[in-house]
Amino acid sequence: MSRLPTRRLSAGLESNAAALMLSSVATGALGLVYWAVAERFFSTAEVGRASAVISTATMLASVSCLSLGGAYQRFLPVAGRASTRLVLGGLALTATVAVLLGCGFLLVNPTNERLFTNTTERVAFPMLVMTLAIYALTDPILTGLRLAKSVAAKNIALSVLKIVPIVALAGTGSTLALTGSWGVLAFGVTAVALVHILRTGVRGRTTIAPDLPPVRELWAFQGVFFTMTLVLTVTPLVLPLIVVSQLGTEQNAYFNVAWTMCSAVGLLRSGVGSSFIVEASSPDADRKALLRRLLRMLAVVTAVSAAGLAIGGPLVLYVISPDYFHAATTLVLVMALDSIAGAVVVVYFLLSQILRRLRLMLAVQCVIVVTTVSLALVLIPRLGLIGAGLATLSAQLVAIAVIAVPLRRAVVDFSATPVVAKSDPRHLNIQDLDIPEPDVLDSART
Numbered sequence: 001m002s003r004l005p006t007r008r009l010s011a012g013l014e015s016n017a018a019a020l021m022l023s024s025v026a027t028g029a030l031g032l033v034y035w036a037v038a039e040r041f042f043s044t045a046e047v048g049r050a051s052a053v054i055s056t057a058t059m060l061a062s063v064s065c066l067s068l069g070g071a072y073q074r075f076l077p078v079a080g081r082a083s084t085r086l087v088l089g090g091l092a093l094t095a096t097v098a099v100l101l102g103c104g105f106l107l108v109n110p111t112n113e114r115l116f117t118n119t120t121e122r123v124a125f126p127m128l129v130m131t132l133a134i135y136a137l138t139d140p141i142l143t144g145l146r147l148a149k150s151v152a153a154k155n156i157a158l159s160v161l162k163i164v165p166i167v168a169l170a171g172t173g174s175t176l177a178l179t180g181s182w183g184v185l186a187f188g189v190t191a192v193a194l195v196h197i198l199r200t201g202v203r204g205r206t207t208i209a210p211d212l213p214p215v216r217e218l219w220a221f222q223g224v225f226f227t228m229t230l231v232l233t234v235t236p237l238v239l240p241l242i243v244v245s246q247l248g249t250e251q252n253a254y255f256n257v258a259w260t261m262c263s264a265v266g267l268l269r270s271g272v273g274s275s276f277i278v279e280a281s282s283p284d285a286d287r288k289a290l291l292r293r294l295l296r297m298l299a300v301v302t303a304v305s306a307a308g309l310a311i312g313g314p315l316v317l318y319v320i321s322p323d324y325f326h327a328a329t330t331l332v333l334v335m336a337l338d339s340i341a342g343a344v345v346v347v348y349f350l351l352s353q354i355l356r357r358l359r360l361m362l363a364v365q366c367v368i369v370v371t372t373v374s375l376a377l378v379l380i381p382r383l384g385l386i387g388a389g390l391a392t393l394s395a396q397l398v399a400i401a402v403i404a405v406p407l408r409r410a411v412v413d414f415s416a417t418p419v420v421a422k423s424d425p426r427h428l429n430i431q432d433l434d435i436p437e438p439d440v441l442d443s444a445r446t
Contacts, residue, residue: 020143021268023152028264030159035257036320037163038178041170044323048253050178052240053115055256057125057179059237060105061133064098067226069140071218076144080208087141087197091134098133102126114244121176128183135190138197145201150193158189228362234369236263239376239388246381254327255385257320261313262335265305269343272297273350288415294350302343309336327385334389341396348403351410360406364399371395 038047068090079086103126109115116122135158142150165181239259243252276294313332318325345364352361372395379387 019148019152023155024264024267024270026152026156027159028260028267030156030163031260031264032257032316034159034163034166035253035260036316037166039253039320039324041166042178044250044253044321045248046175046178048244048249048251048256049115049117050175051256052244052249052252053121053125053128053175053179054182055240055259056105056115056237057102057128057132058136059233060101060129061098061131061136062233063230064094064101064129064133065137065229066094066097067222067229068094068137071222071225072137072140072144075218076141079205080210081206082210083145083202083205084198087202090141091137091194094133094137095130098130099126102129105129109241114249117175121179124176124180124183128179131183131187131190135186135193138190138193141197142193142201145197147196147201150196154189154193158186161185161189224358224362228358228365231362231365231369235372235392238373242373242376242380243385243388247384251327251385254317254324255331255388257317257324258313258328258331258335258385258389261309261316261332262339265309265339266342268301268305269298269346272301273346276350291411291415294347298343298347302340306336306339309333309339331385331389334386334393338389338393338396341393341400344407345396345399345403348407348410351407351414355410355413357406357410364403367402368395368399371398 035047035051038050042050072086072090076083076086106116106122106125116125138154139151142148142154162182162185165185166178169177169181236259240252240255243255272294276290276297309332313336314325314329317328317332345368348364349361352358372391375391375394376388379391381387383390
């Protein structure tokens with residue numbers, strides 16, 4: 001009797017993980033199709049400008065979410081009748097922050113004249129940030145409500161639908177046609193997802209009492225992950241802006257396609273990592289066996305991904321245009337090496353989360369970001385797009401040097417330390433999470 005729930009739980013987790021990985025793969029592949037079709041119907045300069053606007057809006061939207069996704073995934077399953085309040089409150093907060101960040105970007109960004117050519121584009125940008133923020137936040141909400149299959153349906157639907165307006169709006173030849181149609185469709189798909197959340201996800205919870213930890217512990221949990229999110233969004237936000245300012249919008253079009261392929265590799269690793277964290281947190285987990293399985297899975301994913309980037313990447317570039325092939329092939333090859341080095345760092349990050357050693361993990365993330373941006377500023381003006389690839393690869397190698405000893409110790413501790421059953425949110429402990437003191441968190445949130 002005691003084993004049956006475990007089998008069901010494992011099957012459910014595997015099903016949800018498969019849905020999320022399918023969403024990542026399909027979104028990445030259709031993203032490449034989108035930019036390839038856009039290149040056929042719009043000038044390279046407009047495609048480069050649109051990709052810079054969308055990538056910037058996406059990163060600002062990610063910051064606007066305030067890392068609420070982690071809290072939703074952890075606490076919505078036990079939120080009961082408080083689920084509706086948590087969902088709507090988080091969405092309202094995210095929308096407000098997104099509009100403020102979008103407006104702030106317009107005020108302080110020195111490359112505005114190259115990104116936005118008219119007032120309409122500037123006015124629409126904060127709305128685009130808000131739409132993409134709410135769109136992104138619905139993913140962890142659906143996951144927390146055990147509706148992960150809806151995440152795949154939502155993301156694949158938008159990825160397919162946004163290709164359609166490219167042909168219809170090709171005659172305009174403007175960046176706004178691409179970014180505007182993307183934003184309008186994202187808004188529509190998000191609205192459908194929200195209706196599904198309110199009708200299916202939270203309707204049956206109105207009679208269930210919430211089982212949440214104290215508010216102080218919720219804020220502590222939120223604070224540390226928000227800080228990590230801020231660090232992680234710097235590189236994808238800054239790199240396209242450096243390329244635009246140093247090399248122009250056409251070169252950013254080439255960079256965007258290469259970066260999209262590299263990001264897809266990261267999403268695949270994320271799917272593997274999420275499944276590992278769930279399994280390794282189980283009270284009866286065989287940690288040594290799980291670690292071996294993780295390493296085998298990551299080895300396969302990394303090998304396939306690196307080969308795909310090295311062999312398939314140049315082919316994809318050539319199919320889009322010979323200009324893309326000549327401009328970005330070397331960059332893609334460097335990113336293939338970067339995916340191999342990044343797998344080592346991912347192993348350390350996963351073990352750190354299980355062992356609750358978040359401070360060093362955050363420090364390593366800071367090292368990666370600072371190294372990447374600093375080297376990009378130096379190398380891109382001198383070497384062109386390959387400078388961006390060398391900057392990211394060098395940052396991963398520096399991180400490996402930093403974590404060499406901690407990674408070895410983490411492997412030993414992970415294999416030797418039994419799992420402590422603290423899955424109940426009421427037993428969440430700030431010391432266990434290795435979270436900074438509340439005054440530090442207040443500064444981070446400010």
